[in-house]
Amino acid sequence: MPEPExxxxxxxxxxxLxxxxxxxxxxxxxxxTGLSEVDIRRRLVPSLTTVGGVVKHLRWVETGWFEYLLGARSGDTRRAHPRDWEFTVQPDDTAASLVAEYRAACxxxxxxxxxxALDDVVPHHEFGSVSVRWIHVHLIEETARHAGHLDxxxxxIEVL
Structure with a gap:
């Protein structure tokens, strides 16, 4: 079976796309997948970045760009919660719940x-407007960048 690319x-x-x-x-x-509840919360860099926090953030990235901006045509990708909240794994968050929420958002x-259509355009609070194509490319870029952080x-974690 060939690789996706x-x-x-x-x-x-x-x-x-x-x-x-x-x-x-x-x-x-x-x-x-396969990390412990301790490991998904482990801070290995000075920022709030953890494996669980990145997955939680990407759930909200999906929601902001596709559901809020494109689906609701709100012109806005911003969420009501503080940005740091997206990167903070709460006591009731688990690896399974974060994956389930991320998959549901996707x-x-x-x-x-x-x-x-890829050429359809929606308003955006910062850029004026963006195309559906642009949203896809942006999500590829952001998801790939954060996948690199997760790598x-x-x-x-695996060498500790």
């Missing part, structure tokens, strides 16, 4: 996006 190497744009985004979404889930994102955190 091989499967879409000559695909049309939409399937290519969707497969790349799903590939990085899967990587995020892979990086938290499923909602796919559901919202399917009703729009490093997971590596540190």
């Amino acid at each position: 091989e499967a879409v190497a000559t695909a049309a744009e939409r399937p290519m 969707e497969v790349w985004l799903d590939t990085f979404r899967d990587t995020v889930v892979d990086k938290i 499923a909602r994102s796919r559901e919202v996006a399917k009703d729009f 490093i955190l997971r590596e540190q």
